[in-house]
Amino acid sequence: xxxxxxxxxxxxxxxALPANGxxxxxxxxxxxxxxESNLVVIKPSGVHFEDLTPENxxxxxxxxxxxxxxxxxxxxxxxxxxIYRHRxxxxxxTHTHSPYATCFAILGxxxxxxxxxSAAVFGREIPIxxxxxxxxxxxxxxxxxxxxxxxxxxxxxxxxxxxxxxSTDSLKAAVILEETAQSVYYAxxxxxxxxxxxxxxxxxxxxxYQNNYGQK
Amino acid sequence: xxxxxxxxxxxxxxxALPANGxxxxxxxxxxxxxxESNLVVIKPSGVHFEDLTPENxxxxxxxxxxxxxxxxxxxxxxxxxxIYRHRxxxxxxTHTHSPYATCFAILGxxxxxxxxxSAAVFGREIPIxxxxxxxxxxxxxxxxxxxxxxxxxxxxxxxxxxxxxxSTDSLKAAVILEETAQSVYYAxxxxxxxxxxxxxxxxxxxxxYQNNYGQK
Amino acid sequence: xxxxxxxxxxxxxxxALPANGxxxxxxxxxxxxxxESNLVVIKPSGVHFEDLTPENxxxxxxxxxxxxxxxxxxxxxxxxxxIYRHRxxxxxxTHTHSPYATCFAILGxxxxxxxxxSAAVFGREIPIxxxxxxxxxxxxxxxxxxxxxxxxxxxxxxxxxxxxxxSTDSLKAAVILEETAQSVYYAxxxxxxxxxxxxxxxxxxxxxYQNNYGQK
Amino acid sequence: xxxxxxxxxxxxxxxALPANGxxxxxxxxxxxxxxESNLVVIKPSGVHFEDLTPENxxxxxxxxxxxxxxxxxxxxxxxxxxIYRHRxxxxxxTHTHSPYATCFAILGxxxxxxxxxSAAVFGREIPIxxxxxxxxxxxxxxxxxxxxxxxxxxxxxxxxxxxxxxSTDSLKAAVILEETAQSVYYAxxxxxxxxxxxxxxxxxxxxxYQNNYGQK
Numbered sequence: 001x002x003x004x005x006x007x008x009x010x011x012x013x014x015x016a017l018p019a020n021g022x023x024x025x026x027x028x029x030x031x032x033x034x035x036e037s038n039l040v041v042i043k044p045s046g047v048h049f050e051d052l053t054p055e056n057x058x059x060x061x062x063x064x065x066x067x068x069x070x071x072x073x074x075x076x077x078x079x080x081x082x083i084y085r086h087r088x089x090x091x092x093x094t095h096t097h098s099p100y101a102t103c104f105a106i107l108g109x110x111x112x113x114x115x116x117x118s119a120a121v122f123g124r125e126i127p128i129x130x131x132x133x134x135x136x137x138x139x140x141x142x143x144x145x146x147x148x149x150x151x152x153x154x155x156x157x158x159x160x161x162x163x164x165x166x167s168t169d170s171l172k173a174a175v176i177l178e179e180t181a182q183s184v185y186y187a188x189x190x191x192x193x194x195x196x197x198x199x200x201x202x203x204x205x206x207x208x209y210q211n212n213y214g215q216k
Numbered sequence: 217x218x219x220x221x222x223x224x225x226x227x228x229x230x231x232a233l234p235a236n237g238x239x240x241x242x243x244x245x246x247x248x249x250x251x252e253s254n255l256v257v258i259k260p261s262g263v264h265f266e267d268l269t270p271e272n273x274x275x276x277x278x279x280x281x282x283x284x285x286x287x288x289x290x291x292x293x294x295x296x297x298x299i300y301r302h303r304x305x306x307x308x309x310t311h312t313h314s315p316y317a318t319c320f321a322i323l324g325x326x327x328x329x330x331x332x333x334s335a336a337v338f339g340r341e342i343p344i345x346x347x348x349x350x351x352x353x354x355x356x357x358x359x360x361x362x363x364x365x366x367x368x369x370x371x372x373x374x375x376x377x378x379x380x381x382x383s384t385d386s387l388k389a390a391v392i393l394e395e396t397a398q399s400v401y402y403a404x405x406x407x408x409x410x411x412x413x414x415x416x417x418x419x420x421x422x423x424x425y426q427n428n429y430g431q432k
Numbered sequence: 433x434x435x436x437x438x439x440x441x442x443x444x445x446x447x448a449l450p451a452n453g454x455x456x457x458x459x460x461x462x463x464x465x466x467x468e469s470n471l472v473v474i475k476p477s478g479v480h481f482e483d484l485t486p487e488n489x490x491x492x493x494x495x496x497x498x499x500x501x502x503x504x505x506x507x508x509x510x511x512x513x514x515i516y517r518h519r520x521x522x523x524x525x526t527h528t529h530s531p532y533a534t535c536f537a538i539l540g541x542x543x544x545x546x547x548x549x550s551a552a553v554f555g556r557e558i559p560i561x562x563x564x565x566x567x568x569x570x571x572x573x574x575x576x577x578x579x580x581x582x583x584x585x586x587x588x589x590x591x592x593x594x595x596x597x598x599s600t601d602s603l604k605a606a607v608i609l610e611e612t613a614q615s616v617y618y619a620x621x622x623x624x625x626x627x628x629x630x631x632x633x634x635x636x637x638x639x640x641y642q643n644n645y646g647q648k
Numbered sequence: 649x650x651x652x653x654x655x656x657x658x659x660x661x662x663x664a665l666p667a668n669g670x671x672x673x674x675x676x677x678x679x680x681x682x683x684e685s686n687l688v689v690i691k692p693s694g695v696h697f698e699d700l701t702p703e704n705x706x707x708x709x710x711x712x713x714x715x716x717x718x719x720x721x722x723x724x725x726x727x728x729x730x731i732y733r734h735r736x737x738x739x740x741x742t743h744t745h746s747p748y749a750t751c752f753a754i755l756g757x758x759x760x761x762x763x764x765x766s767a768a769v770f771g772r773e774i775p776i777x778x779x780x781x782x783x784x785x786x787x788x789x790x791x792x793x794x795x796x797x798x799x800x801x802x803x804x805x806x807x808x809x810x811x812x813x814x815s816t817d818s819l820k821a822a823v824i825l826e827e828t829a830q831s832v833y834y835a836x837x838x839x840x841x842x843x844x845x846x847x848x849x850x851x852x853x854x855x856x857y858q859n860n861y862g863q864k
Contacts, residue, residue, distance in 0.1 A: 045431060047431075116806045158333075175673045186747065190837060215720055322547065375549070457668070535835045566853055589762060591764075
């Protein structure tokens with residue numbers, strides 16, 4: 001079986017979606033690209049998260065051919081692959097309809113930075129896309145066009161895509177985005193206007209956190 | 217024991233109600249109609265979900281006679297049966313008071329389509345009923361009169377009924393309805409008006425999803 | 433050990449408080465009065481719900497003397513006893529600070545009936561108390577003065593007391609009150625005014641439900 | 649291994665953070681200071697709560713030197729130590745971004761006392777800090793300057809710090825703060841103004857509770 005270690009990581013990160021309240025039923029997915037082979041491990045389509053195993057994930061190449069797996073890959077696979085083909089620096093992608101972030105996706109508004117945690121993880125305002133044309137390639141193109149150097153994008157009237165150097169990095173971005181969207185939603189519902197943190201302050205927090213957080 | 221396979225499915229779908237945050241205590245229920253015999257498997261009345269087993273579900277015929285089971289069927293049984301008698305295409309029904317969907321049921325407003333996920337699953341605005349007269353036949357009639365070709369109906373000042381080709385299909389509709397109602401509630405509480413997705417776009421998403429999602 | 437069966441019921445109903453999202457930490461409590469002896473089984477003070485057992489509950493008489501138990505009874509015991517002394521029909525009491533019901537307790541407003549479920553369980557508007565003077569007797573008196581023939585009372589700037597023929601009946605009232613308060617909160621935050629269900633309709637639903645729900 | 653009993657308590661209190669819905673992912677932390685040695689037991693940086701054990705916590709002295717442990721301590725360690733160095737009465741600290749309390753931290757408003765539970769635990773309005781300069785010493789100084797004789801502080805645009813005589817006392821303050829912030833948020837979103845409880849009443853409730861709650 002190909003990529004057995006990467007399968008385990010992607011399986012664990014997919015199961016973290018329901019555990020962190022980011023998905024219901026079978027929607028949402030995490031993928032990772034193997035840096036050596038450019039093969040992509042991704043959730044199969046329409047399968048419940050509790051039925052996932054490292055072994056029943058699907059492996060596709062960058063053109064969408066199924067290389068290994070009995071199950072059809074996620075309906076969102078072509079969006080993931082479009083991103084991987086156009087961004088050599090991205091090796092992990094998470095997609096959710098997490099409820100508070102999706103609130104802002106419905107409103108069609110970018111999410112300014114109001115908290116030190118989102119400053120530390122994102123370093124800049126979370127952008128919002130336009131409504132993507134129907135079809136997965138169109139969604140992938142919209143993400144690549146709009147995400148810039150952020151690790152998260154609000155997809156208008158749809159949900160969230162986050163990216164990172166690994167599937168776990170993209171998962172972390174999806175969790176922190178939902179956490180900050182929740183508190184910001186509450187605050188905005190009590191006040192007509194709240195001043196976001198300044199760009200300078202956000203950058204300082206981001207730099208501090210990138211240098212000091214976690215284990216070396 | 218009759219319909220042992222269908223009992224297992226209906227039991228699993230009933231236990232998914234609390235697991236997905238759609239019900240509290242003993243309210244809410246899932247039923248299925250066997251296509252061969254027209255017998256209906258349904259939750260017994262006032263039983264906690266953790267005490268359900270495939271074996272203690274109740275089987276009734278379309279006239280409401282208990283065919284198998286020691287426990288009285290759900291107080292909502294006659295509503296389910298009215299639907300099954302009047303809609304040959306429906307073989308599964310889910311009823312909940314899930315909190316965000318019930319918000320819209322209290323408001324007495326249909327729920328437009330603001331998200332691609334609800335477009336993909338419902339294909340059209342979720343309708344709202346009138347207040348049903350007291351009694352289960354009146355509720356069943358109100359549902360049949362108002363649900364049209366949708367798979368979900370908001371029952372005014374009450375909750376949600378969803379229908380499908382199987383109990384699992386109706387359960388999925390109930391989960392996705394609550395998920396979308398949650399994000400839409402948040403968005404509407406921050407904005408006086410949000411433009412729903414166009415009918416044309418909703419139809420395109422629906423068609424794409426029906427043809428591309430899940431395993432063949 | 434006294435009242436071993438009643439201890440089990442009260443223990444189970446206390447553990448249902450966190451399981452249904454009605455309490456955090458050690459606050460909230462359920463008690464029951466034994467109809468024979470008038471002894472009351474109640475949660476000990478400041479104990480975490482996961483550390484409760486049927487055996488470590490405290491038994492007191494109607495004057496508050498500890499009859500059995502190594503642990504001091506709930507700080508709210510005198511409120512429970514005041515109710516039991518003044519209402520011979522009540523044999524179970526639940527107290528919580530469940531978040532949505534407490535919202536209405538902070539607002540100081542009674543909760544009209546907007547849903548068929550709350551009509552079925554309560555049959556009439558949930559009343560609101562005045563701010564009780566400090567001390568448990570004062571709280572008990574305020575409850576007895578204001579709850580009338582309802583099974584739930586919003587205690588102003590405090591939380592919820594529910595009563596019933598058994599501890600489980602009072603627990604059910606606390607669960608359904610929180611469920612309905614949640615959906616009503618959402619609806620009220622989207623609309624300036626919502627018309628409650630009519631008294632006549634509420635009474636009809638209540639009568640239907642009392643006669644048709646559950647197992648005989 | 650040093651401080652094995654204190655390690656167990658701090659480990660248990662850290663695991664209570666996700667169990668009580670106060671944290672997501674790896675953020676948030678609890679520490680305790682040993683009264684004898686002045687050594688501090690704290691969560692290691694960037695470690696998931698389910699991977700914590702009493703043994704893999706980090707022990708530092710008041711100057712931040714790692715005394716025992718293979719893992720780098722929390723990025724917030726210097727904030728904790730600043731507090732311990734300047735407040736001899738504090739032996740436990742909890743830090744979270746719990747969503748409802750963080751709402752008020754984003755709004756930049758102190759949280760008045762609207763409920764008897766928060767009156768009993770805090771005894772006075774929860775203060776709000778200014779935006780702290782970037783860096784952990786600055787955060788520690790802001791906390792010491794603003795928390796006064798309260799056990800909780802809203803850290804502007806950041807989250808919550810709570811303190812106590814033990815890690816468990818600080819944890820309890822963090823749980824009760826989030827519980828009260830949740831209900832108060834709901835109430836404020838339905839009303840333009842709500843009158844807080846009077847200072848006199850809050851003090852009476854506080855005094856009653858300090859003398860009557862829990863086991864001796």
